Amino acid sequence: MDFSLSKEQILFQKSIIDFARKELNDNLIENDEKGSFSLKNWKKCAGMDILSIQCPVKYGGCKEDFLTTVLGIEALSYACKDSGLVHAIATQLCCIILLSLFGNETQKEKHLPNLSKGEKIAAQAITEPEAGSDVLSMQTAAVISGEYYKINGSKTFISNGPLADVIILFAITNPNRRQLGGVSSFIIQKDQKGLRKGEPLDKMGLRTMHNGELFFDDCLVSHDDILGKEGQGMAIFGDVIEFERTILAAAHLGTMQRILEMCIQYGKSRRQFGQPIEKFQSISNKISDMKVNLELGKMMLYKMAWMKDQGRRATLETSIGKLFISESLKKACLEAIQIHGGYGYMKEYEVERELRDGIASTIYSGTSELQRNIISSMAGV
Amino acid sequence: MDSKKMIREFINSTIIDNPNGKNKLKDTDPLLEAGILDSLGMMKLLSFLEETFSVSLEAKELMPENFETVETLSSLIENKTSKY
Numbered sequence: 001m002d003f004s005l006s007k008e009q010i011l012f013q014k015s016i017i018d019f020a021r022k023e024l025n026d027n028l029i030e031n032d033e034k035g036s037f038s039l040k041n042w043k044k045c046a047g048m049d050i051l052s053i054q055c056p057v058k059y060g061g062c063k064e065d066f067l068t069t070v071l072g073i074e075a076l077s078y079a080c081k082d083s084g085l086v087h088a089i090a091t092q093l094c095c096i097i098l099l100s101l102f103g104n105e106t107q108k109e110k111h112l113p114n115l116s117k118g119e120k121i122a123a124q125a126i127t128e129p130e131a132g133s134d135v136l137s138m139q140t141a142a143v144i145s146g147e148y149y150k151i152n153g154s155k156t157f158i159s160n161g162p163l164a165d166v167i168i169l170f171a172i173t174n175p176n177r178r179q180l181g182g183v184s185s186f187i188i189q190k191d192q193k194g195l196r197k198g199e200p201l202d203k204m205g206l207r208t209m210h211n212g213e214l215f216f217d218d219c220l221v222s223h224d225d226i227l228g229k230e231g232q233g234m235a236i237f238g239d240v241i242e243f244e245r246t247i248l249a250a251a252h253l254g255t256m257q258r259i260l261e262m263c264i265q266y267g268k269s270r271r272q273f274g275q276p277i278e279k280f281q282s283i284s285n286k287i288s289d290m291k292v293n294l295e296l297g298k299m300m301l302y303k304m305a306w307m308k309d310q311g312r313r314a315t316l317e318t319s320i321g322k323l324f325i326s327e328s329l330k331k332a333c334l335e336a337i338q339i340h341g342g343y344g345y346m347k348e349y350e351v352e353r354e355l356r357d358g359i360a361s362t363i364y365s366g367t368s369e370l371q372r373n374i375i376s377s378m379a380g381v
Numbered sequence: 382m383d384s385k386k387m388i389r390e391f392i393n394s395t396i397i398d399n400p401n402g403k404n405k406l407k408d409t410d411p412l413l414e415a416g417i418l419d420s421l422g423m424m425k426l427l428s429f430l431e432e433t434f435s436v437s438l439e440a441k442e443l444m445p446e447n448f449e450t451v452e453t454l455s456s457l458i459e460n461k462t463s464k465y
Binding site: 033075102177180181231232234236238240311312313315316373377378 | 395405413418419420421423424425428431437438439440441443444448
């Protein structure tokens with residue numbers, strides 16, 4: 001077992017860190033307050049080929065193995081303090097993976113070049129008002145109507161939804177076979193008749209990533225826009241969610257590394273009772289716990305990525321990793337505020353934003369409660 | 382290797398809550414229609430099939446016709462293993 005990264009992977013991470021530190025950390029507090037998505041920084045990331053990292057060369061990408069991709073996202077999230085932008089990029093990568101794995105030639109040629117260059121923005125539409133963790137209770141339905149599928153229903157909390165040019169929608173095509181064969185996925189374009197996008201939802205954190213509702217009212221979609229085959233939706237979802245949980249966990253670990261370093265630095269510079277606060281065990285123990293969680297998280301993350309590179313199913317591993325890393329991030333953010341004391345509570349110090357951004361990690365892509373259900377079930381309960 | 386027996390025993394012991402061994406699953410019993418395979422059961426079954434028979438199941442194979450019964454599941458596995 002070799003735990004070392006290649007020279008290329010180390011250089012790749014360094015180049016992303018240098019780029020992100022220099023280019024992506026402008027107007028952070030203002031953009032967070034206004035909920036502004038930075039299209040300018042999105043395009044800069046595209047210029048660095050960050051969006052094309054999972055796109056096959058044939059379609060204009062620079063397809064790397066999945067472990068290298070994960071290392072890139074970890075580096076990006078470490079150096080870029082705009083967690084909303086990182087989340088938007090993670091969403092785009094998941095859509096590119098989805099299209100690369102399940103799209104036909106025509107669909108790949110049509111969508112992948114634009115998405116990997118960042119010229120178009122993509123979203124996955126799964127969650128509904130009454131179908132969160134219970135995905136299979138979704139109500140959005142696609143019914144065959146001549147040469148088209150007629151889609152009716154609504155989706156909510158869709159990352160990149162308000163900005164999306166391309167939406168990968170999951171809808172019921174056979175209500176009697178929800179478990180297998182009853183859900184299908186469709187590629188919907190923003191100007192499709194019958195699609196209406198809601199305004200960005202006002203949320204606690206990740207405010208620079210636009211997230212919103214999508215409404216489908218007799219939205220007609222051609223049979224050519226079905227992704228994979230009719231009825232393959234849940235199989236596609238089951239595959240892509242493992243990539244998604246890994247990419248998001250990589251982002252969380254990058255953030256954790258940044259928070260850890262920030263806390264170490266503050267512990268050295270902040271003096272109380274005549275000495276740096278790092279000298280107090282109640283502070284250094286918090287930092288130890290952050291470091292332990294970071295290192296354990298990395299081991300699990302790299303295993304998850306390695307398994308996907310091997311073409312292996314990683315249901316259990318991605319649930320364990322997602323649960324552990326997202327909960328560790330939330331804990332690290334809370335401890336960071338405690339270490340920074342009153343300053344940590346102030347917007348100026350940018351610690352409170354990390355907490356607001358980090359909390360959602362235990363909710364999206366399957367809540368911690370859902371991950372525990374999967375883990376216990378896979379363990380034999 | 383009797384894949385049918387192994388799959389049946391796995392479902393009986395791990396997916397169906399059947400501690401006393403009563404109402405044992407038959408090879409032709411409907412797995413999907415009877416609700417035996419829910420989403421968590423499906424995850425467990427897929428991991429079991431891939432690890433036990435050293436196969437990789439693709440999305441195009443995860444269709445109802447392959448998961449109707451123990452018999453159809455066994456056919457899917459035997460088709461895949463015979464290719465290697």
